[in-house]
């Protein structure tokens with residue numbers, strides 16, 4: 007009795023009870039402990055959802071619950087075919103947020119079948135009243151759920167929840183929580199409260215990082231985190247046991263290092279998940295293994311807020327105080343050791359969490375694949391006869407230059423506002439340069455992209471790159487001299503596919519001596535020039551193919567160029583980039599301009615070599631995204647990561663000899679090119695034939711080159727024609743538009759208020775724009791008013807820019823034309839006309855009612871009255887009519903040459919205004935619901951009521967730009 011009283015009075019007991027109770031209330035075992043059925047374990051089909059019937063079916067975010075809205079007329083049937091044997095819990099019910107009030111409750115009626123067996127028939131469910139079934143599923147079993155409306159209410163969202171049936175999971179959770187606090191309390195009461203802090207934090211990290219993968223709370227997360235805590239506690243009590251203080255100190259140091267290491271992976275997973283909303287995937291690990299620590303760190307720097315760096319640094323500091331704990335224990339307490347041992351055994355019963363398997367499996371796959379690839383390349387060299395390669399004895403030199411992280415959107419050659427490619431811009435004007443306008447990379451990571459580029463494998467032929475010959479196998483077999491000259495690392499942390507390819511070359515020079523660990527290069531890319539010169543000094547006959555791998559614009563852009571190339575360090579961002587503040591854009595653009603210089607120097611070097619026939623082929627491994635700041639991480643993919651530069655240069659001798667190939671190449675230069683076809687392009691370029699060649703359709707030097715856009719997939723799974731690929735759909739729509747003879751008017755982009763956007767629009771092929779102006783005493787400032795929306799550009803900046811002359815139409819929406827500034831406005835227009843000949847190109851639009859507006863027209867400029875958009879709100883016919891008379895009187899007096907109006911006014915203009923205004927007035931309109939990137943843009947355009955009205959001269963539409971202001 008007394009013992010029981012003492013036990014109940016024990017402070018430790020009550021601490022454990024209280025802490026356990028709080029934890030369990032927070033965790034709610036039973037509610038959130040759902041081992042979900044993985045999506046690979048079943049296939050689901052839904053019948054009955056249609057436009058007429060309605061209905062909805064979707065899997066919720068934690069992947070256990072399917073939300074189902076019943077159809078209006080007939081039932082929705084969802085049927086799951088299971089692929090594995092499992093016990094499942096199937097619950098049907100009405101979502102809690104469905105209606106429940108005096109008028110009644112939402113009601114959904116369910117029927118459930120397991121194969122042919124009817125389990126539930128016409129079960130009426132309401133919020134708070136669900137039904138759970140336990141089913142023993144064999145592989146191939148079909149479970150179907152029929153869902154019908156019950157009582158007629160609007161909100162009647164039903165659900166079907168499918169979980170694995172693990173009846174003891176909730177009990178295990180309770181058990182682990184109590185166990186955790188027992189170990190904790192014991193540990194603290196042994197005097198180690200300070201030591202328990204880092205261990206608790208480490209346990210939480212482990213718990214959260216495992217949780218991040220299943221987003222469901224389960225017993226195994228708790229098991230692993232308590233295992234960490236009790237193992238640390240056991241180890242720590244061993245560490246502080248020895249009486250010799252030096253041994254104690256040594257053991258403590260070892261312990262701290264181990265604890266820190268054990269927390270590193272969980273920490274990275276947690277950091278990544280918090281930042282990007284999803285945990286690390288296999289592709290992230292692949293990217294990591296084939297690059298190097300430095301790149302991974304610079305990648306994290308790229309993406310993570312500074313605060314995370316402080317936390318990362320704090321992680322080791324957290325464990326350091328353990329080194330100074332002086333307390334020595336006299337006897338080892340067996341309790342924690344026993345708990346630890348039991349937990350270790352239990353973890354073997356549970357599955358290893360995904361956080362650990364993803365990391366370790368990725369590493370296993372990576373090394374296996376790389377080994378296979380190397381072996382395969384060696385065997386092709388050894389048995390080159392099987393490749394049946396034609397011999398190449400001509401005296402020719404080829405440079406194959408591989409750019410790094412080069413975004414076409416940051417090159418003036420491709421329409422970027424800053425002059426980042428002056429050399430290429432002038433080279434492009436020569437007949438011996440061919441520039442591809444639609445080149446993309448097949449992957450966003452260097453090693454994966456280049457292993458597809460340099461082997462016969464590509465996405466379309468579905469060959470496996472590990473089993474395919476490389477272009478160097480072919481060149482070797484053709485008796486060509488091959489060189490690999492690189493400023494990149496020879497090895498990643500664990501070696502990579504690119505170095506495996508490079509190793510096959512006759513000669514290899516890696517000027518970057520920081521082997522394996524970092525991408526800190528000793529030299530800028532320009533240092534490669536000397537190496538190439540030296541290597542080719544004595545070459546005068548035979549065919550030479552030199553692969554040049556640049557460091558280009560690899561992460562840590564500011565380390566990629568010498569000081570004299572720091573051309574962009576000002577921050578007139580608004581005038582260039584509108585509302586966007588692109589990440590690290592100055593150093594990136596500096597690295598681009600340096601890259602342009604280096605490549606042009608290489609062309610000069612090539613040109614100076616004593617050979618007749620010479621050619622250069624430049625492409626990039628992938629691009630870089632500076633807008634969402636995701637760099638080129640495939641798991642955070644967006645389409646800006648793949649638009650790369652690709653171009654060729656040829657000597658006169660080459661052009662003479664291979665004229666038909668060049669003609670084909672020029673013909674193909676506007677077609678889509680993916681860089682996994684580089685293998686075929688090099689075969690075409692050098693004219694080498696082999697049994698290991700793909701069809702002509704993949705060879706850009708062939709007349710038969712044709713890649714179906716719809717068959718292209720990026721990263722092997724993302725459709726190139728995906729509706730989210732706006733750049734692609736804009737291009738397609740512009741092509742369709744230029745062939746559309748039914749549209750009688752010109753179409754231009756609305757609100758081109760930043761210079762970046764102006765350049766983008768002209769690069770897309772628009773020769774007209776609309777922009778907003780605020781007249782400021784002597785200057786037309788571009789922007790639509792308020793400091794926030796003024797770009798800092800003047801109209802003169804636009805006219806004076808390198809694309810100024812290409813504009814044949816500029817719609818000037820003057821926001822502040824008034825009686826008292828009309829004279830000055832006109833004066834300025836005349837000055838600009840003297841300088842830039844704008845009279846025939848501009849059109850001055852204003853909503854001013856001032857009768858002085860006619861002065862501008864009389865001076866020879868086109869003017870337009872901006873019709874008040876609010877007329878479209880009026881319904882009363884008499885008012886509509888009187889408005890028309892009012893407007894007609896005014897514009898007659900103003901003598902405008904045109905009217906401009908929102909498309910919603912089109913009906914009023916045709917019915918009321920048109921009969922009473924001069925017929926020669928031009929009409930201009932805008933319909934901002936039309937967006938050029940829409941996949942159904944052309945259809946939408948044709949559906950507009952004004953689509954075939956030839957009184958309309960111009961239509962403004964919305965063209966999205968990151969540089970919109």
Ligand SMILES: [Zn+2]
Pocket residue numbers: 410411451452453627628
């Ligand atoms: Zn790269």
